[in-house]
Amino acid sequence: MRSRVTLADVAARAGTSKTTAHYVLNGRDQEMRISEDARQRVLAAAGELGYRPNLMARGLRTDVTRTIALITDTVASGQFAGQLVYGSLEAAARHGHLLFVCETDDDPEIETRLVEELLDRRVDAFLLATSSTREVEIPPALEKSRLVLLNCRAPHTGVPSVRPDEVQAGHDAVQVLLDAGHRDGIWVVGEAGEHVVAGRERRAGMRRALTAAGVELAGRVECHWWPESAFEAVDAWLAAGTRPRALVCLNDRVAMGAYQALARHGLRIPDDVSVVSFDDSDLASWLQPQLTSIAIPHYELATRAVDLLLADPVAEFAEHRVPMPVRLRDSVAPPA
Known part of the structure; x- marks a missing residue:
């Protein structure tokens, strides 16, 4: 050599x-x-x-290694990993930094070990990311490190966070239906529990849009955020005789189950029922007709978080909200 x-x-x-x-x-x-x-x-x-x-030797002298770490629960191996990791890599490179990507499988012991190993390597700064929006506890070893939270928050810690603007997304989902002419028969499909942060915030945005338009929600179909649960719930609901004009599904997997249930009962999308959803996953383009969905901007979330992480001076505490774009497709039409 x-x-x-x-x-x-x-x-x-x-x-x-x-x-x-x-x-x-x-x-x-x-x-x-x-x-x-x-x-x-x-x-x-x-x-x-x-x-x-020799960057390692320089790091030992200056205590600056120009490296950052993205620590996730299950993001790195999840369905949205590509854009989030890619955005982090691109932003880190733009700042002249290398990126470590680590996954904890939501195990506190693995998280502690990874953090200690990264600190031993003198990593300069950290992104702590979660696959679903929730509150987290800051690992004690990171309390004095440069840190930004991605898709999560830690109230009362002073740590800045970057999250999708779910409230505005809920507003925009309903606005799509209102703009198409829907004024009644609008139902929400998905889990209503307050512990589901994204669902809670999306529903708050929906209420804001409906109130502003003087329109009332027809009701809610309760189900988990998976196709099987959504199919069973919507199927039973339709079998009881309900005929909606429009559905707001709380994610694309729920929309998939709703599509199947509507088809089983002979209801066509969008001729009989309009459907709008959230996430803009691959499902949104695969479903027929293609699904109108409010996208989670994973790339933009990641680049914004890295920019805040490496800002000089260090970014002060704030909850930074990133807009969620509307992807208009063929699942929405004026009411028959």
Whole structure:
């Protein structure tokens, strides 16, 4: 294997002292009033030899490694991993940092071990991310570290967080139906528990839009956030004789179950029933007709979080909300 080119090698090739080469390669040549000729010789020598600085050694000296870590519960292996990790990687690279991606499987012991190992490697800053929006506890070892929360929050800690604007998303979902002319027969399908933060905030936004339009919600169909549960609940509800004009499903998986139940009862989308949903997962494009859905902006969430994490001065505590774009497709039409 070829040995690593050292600063001494560059200095010898350039015919300068090691100190001169050090200041030139760190952009500090003006401090030492190094001549332009010497500066050019050092830069040329570094290029010819393929010199790369020893970042580990520099980190030991300066306590800055230009690395950050993304610690997730199940995000990295989940369905939305691609854009979130990609956005984090791109933003880290734009700031000249490398990114570690770690997954805890929502296990506190694994989380503690990962955090300790990352701190041992002198990682400069941390993103703590969750797959579903919820409140979290800050690992004790990170309490003095530079930290931003992604898709979660830790009240009363002073740690900034970046989250999708679920309240506005709920408003926009209903507004899609209102703009299409729907004024009655609008039902919400999904889990109503207050512990489901995204659902709670989406419903708050829906109420805001309905109140502003002077329209009342027809009711709610309770089910878990999965296709099987949604199918069973909507199927039983339709069998009881209910005929909705429009459904707001709390995520795309719920919408998939609703699609199947509506088809079983001979109801066509969007001719008989309009459907709008949230997440804009792959399901939204696969379903027929394609599903109108309010997207979770995973890439934008990640880049915003990294920018806040590496801001100078350090970002102060705030809940930063990222807009959720509306993806209009074929599942919404004016009421028959």
